[in-house]
Amino acid sequence: MDLNELQTIWQQYDTDLKENTRINKEILKQVLLAKPEKRMSREKIKAGINLLLPIILVLLVLIPNVQVRATIEFYSGALLFGIVSSTIYYWSVKYYLLIGKMDFSESLTSIKKKVKQIKKYKIKLKKVSYILMIPGIVGIFLMGGFPLFSTSSVFPVTLIVLVMLFSVYLTFRYSVGEHFRKLNQEIEALEKLEK
């Protein structure tokens, strides 16, 4: 073996190192991708449960317990409740489908764009749900024949309003923001790797 051959061996060693570094970078990318993928899967499962739960509640709770009355009050309540729940359900289905389109094998720019879209949509969905919840609850009261503006209904209505306000505060102050902040951090780590 002469020195020229040694130089060839050294060059091959250099090439092998380059290839190993590339492979290790790829492995690191897969490791970094695992967390955001898991996070999105959990979000999809939650969105799926939010689609099934209303159907289960309507079938098991609402229908068996509602007494149909041929009154304007009942029909107004049913219409109000129907419109509200269909609207919220429609938005929830769209949200579920949007999450389903998330694909972490795409480019980082595309992933970031989709995450931004999903976050925006989730905030809209929450706002719509909270706003429509009031007419929805009014609809249920009308359907059930419960008095809305009487001394007996003050306490439950106040309680419902307080719980709603607290829920709105928690959702928009912490929950949605925190969830997407962590996701964005994980995507930033991927971006740094690709730079």
Place this chain on the structure above:
Amino acid sequence: MTDEAHKEQFLKIMEENIRIVQKIAGVYTRNAHDREDLINDITLELWKSFRNFRGNSKVSTWMYRVALNTAMNYQRKKTRDKVFFSLNDLKAEPVGWLSEDNHSEKTALLNRCIEELDKLNKAITLLYLDGNSYEEISVITGISKTNVGTRMSRIKEQLKNLVNQKSKNYGFK
């Protein structure tokens, strides 16, 4: 330059030239543990020296100089300092030199021969095999060009004998 931009620039340079550090660590250590350790030390020294690097020389020249100085002064430590983590920390399955000695037999033979050289001759050999001219080797090591030439002739002879001796043991022609 802001601290963040400074850090980004350093990381970019490291990523583009990491093989210099890997090869030097490979030549000056005998196992993966020490190799990782030395790479951590070299990276730290490069980061410390980066503040004063004004671009008067090539980036590779600066890196060779710092890395070789660190390698020549390297002593095995009992506890490891961590400048950056290895893929082993992520519980992933890394490939290649960080996890095990994954070189071909011929590369192993070459490394065994270079190991027999003294620290300075190791540096000169590594720089020569990397395709640096005598002038560049002289700038990096700080010894005169004539001295580099003389040493190189002796190293070539020494390596030739070592390679022939060891290749008989490995069964190469």
